[in-house]
Amino acid sequence: MQINQLIFSLFAILPGSVWAQQVTSCPTPIEGFVADEDILQDQIRVSANRADIQRNQIAQFDGNVTIVSDKSKIEAQSATIDVPNTQLTAIGDVTFQDKLMVVNSKDVLLNTDSGKLSMADTNYQLTQFGGRGAADRIEIDQNQGVELQGVSYTTCPVGQEDWKISASSIGIEEGELWGEAYNTVFYVKDVPVFYLPYFVFPVSDQRQSGLLFPEITTSSATGPSYEQPIYWNIAPNFDATFSPRFMSKRGTQIKTEFRYLFDQSAGQFNVEYLPEDREDINQADRYFYRYAHSGKLAKNWQLNIDFNGLSDDNYIVDFGSDYYNRADTHLYRTLGINYYSQNLDFSMNFRDFAVIGDHPANYRALPEMKLNYQTDKFSGLEFRVTSELAYFDNQQEGEPKATRFHIAPSLALPLRSQWGEFLAEATLLNTYYKQENVAGTQLAEETNRTLGQGRVFGALFLERDINWLGEQQTQTLEPKIQYLYTEFKEQSEIGLYDTTQLLNDFNGLFRGQEFTGLDRISDNNQVTVGLTSRILDKNSREQFKLSLGQIFYLEDNRVEAASKNDDRSALASELDWQIGSKWFAHTELQLSTKTDKVERSSISLEYQLTDDKILQFNHRFVRSLSGEQIDQFGITASWPLSTNWHWVGRWYKDLSTQRTIESYMGVQYESCCWSFSLVSQRHLSNRFDAQGMQNTQEFETSVNLKFSFKFTGSEARSGRRKMLEDGLFGYRQAYLIN
Incomplete structure (x- = not known):
């Protein structure tokens, strides 16, 4: 001892x-x-x-x-x-x-x-x-x-x-x-x-079992609140935490967490319960639950469970969550079994959702099974088969349901070297549908779609020595080109079960598919051209990267959801630049070459003197997202005021509506033996009304107070980092050196 x-x-x-x-x-x-x-x-x-x-x-x-x-x-x-x-x-x-x-x-x-x-x-x-x-x-x-x-x-x-x-x-x-x-x-x-x-x-x-540090907060949604976690060390591989939370406006909420750990599996079960919410007209009971498990069933077999639920649409808005945020519209309910081997992998998933607010009910995949096989034992040719069997159900009465079977054999010739790569690939896409509840629609009870697809891709990796800002550096030039052809077949008799249109950033230009899922496969006759240039220092660390790319359509799309009114896509670009040792820049831009208008953009400029001296400017623009324009500007800052005092601030404004959508300020005192932090935040409440519609006019204000004695000289940076990353628009590093 x-x-x-x-x-x-x-x-x-x-x-x-x-x-x-x-x-x-x-x-x-x-x-x-x-x-x-x-x-x-x-x-x-x-x-x-x-x-x-x-x-x-x-x-x-x-x-x-x-x-x-x-x-x-x-x-x-x-x-x-x-x-x-x-x-x-x-x-x-x-x-x-x-x-x-x-x-x-x-x-x-x-x-x-x-x-x-x-x-x-x-x-x-x-x-x-x-x-x-x-x-x-x-x-x-x-x-x-x-x-x-x-x-x-x-x-x-x-x-x-x-x-x-x-x-x-x-x-x-x-x-x-x-x-x-x-x-x-x-x-x-x-x-x-x-x-x-x-x-x-x-x-x-x-x-050891005992009390953990409490959390004292106040907000317009809960009033003054005091949460006291109590930890119970049940066994070496079991523990639990009970957290009574006393809220002056709403009553006493009980939050529980149970965890287990075995040699080949681990899991966690959470339950939160508030009886008779005093702020609710009906004095309703409110709750949230979550069960997550990941473990090995046998050799090469894995089981994953993620199951969530809540009492009402406004639960996360009113009480917050460690697992979801205010912008989420669905809670996952997934059971998955997976098998992995060198050439073969199999998965079976049951995918369900709990819908938050007035959003269309998503289709549930009950179940969805995928089997993939690949081998390269054909004289340098790669043979691959992807297949899927799924049943789609919808809780909304009268909506179509479907059983879908898909198989896609593919044969590819890949050639790779230090100076470039080449790929020629041919794929046959066959999908069978059996659909229910299709009376009165243009959907077919049974249909089979077979498409041929060919792709040729090539890239070069060139480099030279240059003088960049007075330093000897290496510049790369990486042109790439792809030709893609996918034959057309009418697909209006197939319902939309797991399909949404994808956004094309630079990497997405070479994806070859415009939709998630398989319900819509766009016909293609197009050439994609891309160019990337990097500047590397003597240690091969990336100092600058610029990528430009665009798709040129040789024929108009005939699949209705993929139809275009131009012969080329928006010009997609990405820029990462370490400007000296303190400044970092990251931008993404999609520019319509037909109208010369920016369709989407994201710009981030960051000054980082030290780990805790940070100033970041952000701007995000989307011309049309679900019929609305997104135009937001924000500033995030973290700066020490003195040896012991530190300040974090954040401000975001919607330029379309000319209003502040989030303001955040936190100050922390940190000494060798105790710490104190005070955080004030104001943001859109995003509450749902009785019809499930979200209110975008009301704001919520909250104040959080934390005080703790450092019984072990605890690390100062943890509290500062949490303040920096907290909130709706928490800090994210704009640029990472590879």
Whole structure:
């Protein structure tokens, strides 16, 4: 048993989740003891200015005495080893050090036979957890445990003790997970604010049941709110967290989380329940549940479950969620079984949804099975077969239903080298439908669609040395071209079950399909041209990348959903640029070459001086999305105000409606031993009315307050990063060097 185990556990008298936090020492880390590999177990090495040794009796050492074993080191002005009485005594500015702590004491008495260690008038500092304190006396017995008298603990610097803990007596028995403390007092600025005559606390870094840090918030939806998580360590592979949340406007909500972990599977079950919501006209009960599981069934077989549900459309809007946000329109309910091997993979999924708001009911795939096979054992040719069998159901009465079977054999000739690649591919697409509830529609009860498709793709990778902004760099030139032909067949007699039109960014130009799913396969006779140029530094790190691409249609599309009124697609471009060492730019643009108008664009410019000095500008534009224009501009900033104070701010405006859609500001004070954060946020509430229509006029305002003592010198950046990423338009890095 080590003394540091005791001090590490003292913070358990107050709620805290610091077990999971990272640790930093403050102000200056102390190196832990590192044993000399030449010292054997139960062996000690003594060095001193003077030594007086009586054979097999007493050894006296004086002046700069150092006693080193394989586990610890003692430094003192003088030391005596009494062989007959198996005692070692060290006095005069004694320092005891092991891997996790350093103790300064007036004297140290060690029984070399029993291993019992006694130190008086001690001051200690932990090397791993950044804490320090004092004890009148420390008794360590390898067989019995540890006893401390008159002990204190803090993570604050010397002379700046904003808080500390003191106890008259603490005892820990060897092999126990819990210790006992008597007459414990918590001080803030030398003022006692909390007293416990007796309590037990964990003495190891194993998960222990207890209170976690609470969360105090207030918002226009809930009023002042206090959430207190309670953690239960049920078993090494089971745990649970219960979080009562007291909301002044709505009542008491219970949030629960149960987790399990086995050798080849893991899962989590969440239930949230609020009885008789006081803000609801009908005093309705409100709830949310979620079950997620991922595990191995057998060799190469995998099982995945993701099942969610809630009581009403506004649950996430009113109470928030760790798994969904306000923009989500569906909650997933999926059961999947998968098989993987080198050449063959199989999946069977049951896909269902819980619809949020007044959105069309999606088709459920109950089930959807896919079987894919590929091999390259045909003299360099690659043979591939993709197949699918699915049944689509809709909860909306009277909607068509369908069974769909699809198979697509493909034969390809791939050629690849360092300077380029070439691919020629031929595919036969065959899809059979059996449809129900088609009376009064143009859909056919049975239909079979067979299409041929051919694709030829080529790319070159060229490079040269250039001088870029005064530095020797490498520039690449990567032209690529693709010809795609897909024959036409009338498809209006097929319903739309899992099909939506895709947006074409630069990479999407070479995709060859304009829709998700299989219900619509566009006829193609087109050439796609693309060009990418990169600038790499001497370490092959990307400093600049520009991509341009466009599709040229040789014939008009005859599939109605894919028809075009132009002979070419919008010009798609992407730009990533590391401008010097501090500025980063990322843009995506789709420009109509017929009207010379921007169809879609996304621009992000970021200045990053350090990890916590960030300024980011964002603009997003979509000319038409579901009949509406999106034109939004935003600024995100993170900046230290002083050594201990940090500020995070964010502001987003809708330029189409000329109104602010989100404003966010947070300030945090962070010292070595405690932290405080205050966050204010205002954003669109997006509440649904009784008909499921979303209100885009009301705003919600909230204030979050967090205060915590750092019982282990916890990492400062975690709180700042959470503020930076929080909210509807949380920070995302604009550019990543590959």
